[in-house]
Amino acid sequence: MSVGVVVTLAACQDSGAKNRAAAIGDADVGATLIGRYGCGSCHEIPGIENARGLVGPPLDHMGRRIYLAGMLPNTPANMVQWLRDPQAIVPGNAMPDMGLSRREAADIAAYLFKLD
Incomplete structure (x- = not known):
């Protein structure tokens, strides 16, 4: 799938978020x-036991959100990038670098994209 198609699909915020999550x-x-x-x-975070933190934003409906960190289009690649190195995107923000591998970030992104 070309980058343009992925961006177009994410921009539409269609009900295919769960299908994108699986991919x-x-x-x-x-x-x-x-x-x-x-x-x-x-x-x-819906579906995660004891996920009631108030430091960062609630992560409900991540599959339908337009932006990540208020500036990145909500695409799978951008979500993985944000999860792996949030300080490179918005220096000084409260999101810590958790040392996630690319695979771990992709799996977390898949879960978050299911939150339609």
């Missing part, structure tokens, strides 16, 4: 990683 990574593994890395200490 990104393993959402079930992503849910486990979200718990392991403690993402819920900063974010409210």
Whole structure:
């Protein structure tokens, strides 16, 4: 799939978010990683036990959101990039570098894209 098609699909924010999630990574593994890395200490995350943090934004409806960090188009590639190195995108923001591998970030992104 070309980059233009992926961007177009993300921009439409269609009900295909769950299908895109499956193409990104393993959402079930992503849910486990979200718990392991403690993402819920900063974010409210539907479907994740005790994810009631109030530091960062709630992560509900991530599959339908237009932007990440208020500036990046919400595409799978951008979400993986944001999860892996948020400080490179918005220096000084509250999101820490969690040391995620590309695979881990893709699996977490798959879970978040399912939150339609």
